Amino acid sequence: MVFSEKILQNVNVSYRNFSKNKIVNQAVSESSNNIQKSLKILLVLLTLGTFLAAGYFFLNQADPYTKQVLSLPGDRNKGEMIFKINCSACHGLQAGGMVGPSLLDVTKRMSKRGLIEQVTSGKTPPMPKFQASPQEMADLLSFLKYL
Numbered sequence: 001m002v003f004s005e006k007i008l009q010n011v012n013v014s015y016r017n018f019s020k021n022k023i024v025n026q027a028v029s030e031s032s033n034n035i036q037k038s039l040k041i042l043l044v045l046l047t048l049g050t051f052l053a054a055g056y057f058f059l060n061q062a063d064p065y066t067k068q069v070l071s072l073p074g075d076r077n078k079g080e081m082i083f084k085i086n087c088s089a090c091h092g093l094q095a096g097g098m099v100g101p102s103l104l105d106v107t108k109r110m111s112k113r114g115l116i117e118q119v120t121s122g123k124t125p126p127m128p129k130f131q132a133s134p135q136e137m138a139d140l141l142s143f144l145k146y147l
C-alpha cells in the first residue's frame with residue numbers, strides 16, 4: 001500500500017513538472033516567435049533604408065555637371081542675355097512660345113534637374129543640345145524662374 005502511494009505521488013509530481021514545462025515551453029516559443037517577427041521587420045527596414053540611401057547617393061553623385069550647376073548662384077540678367085541669344089528664336093523674345101512651347105511658368109512644371117536635362121541633352125529635336133558652362137546654366141535657370 002505504502003509503496004503504491006509513493007508511486008502515485010511520483011506520478012503526480014512528474015505530471016505537475018511536465019505541465020509546468022509545457023507552459024514554459026509555450027512562453028519560450030511565443031517569445032522567440034516575437035523575436036523572429038521583430039527581426040524580420042528590422043531586416044525589411046534595413047533593406048528599405050539601404051535602397052533609399054543608395055538612391056539619394058546616386059541622385060546627388062551621378063552627374064557632377066548638374067551638381068555643380070545647382071551649387072552655383074545664378075545671375076538673372078546674364079541669364080536673360082543667354083536666353084535672348086540662344087533660345088528666343090524658338091521660344092519667343094518674351095518666352096511666350098513660337099516654334100518651341102511657351103516657357104512661362106516652366107519652373108513650376110519642371111524641376112531644375114529636368115530643365116538642365118532639357119537644355120543640355122538634345123533629346124527633343126528640333127531643340128538643339130546646348131553645351132552651357134555650369135555658370136551659364138545656373139544663370140539661365142535663375143532667369144527662367146522669373147518668367
Ligand code: HEC
Binds near residue numbers: 099115119
Ligand atoms: C530650334 C528651336 C529651339 C531652340 C533654339 C530652343 N528650344 Fe527649347 N524647345 C524647342 C522645342 C520644339 C521644344 C519642344 C520639344 C518637345 O517637347 O518635343 C522645346 C522645349 C523646351 C523646354 C521644355 C518645355 C516644356 O514645357 O516641356 C524647355 C524648358 C526649353 N525648351 C528651354 C529652352 C532653352 C532654355 C533654350 C535656350 C538655351 C531653348 N529651349 C532653345 C525648340 C527650341
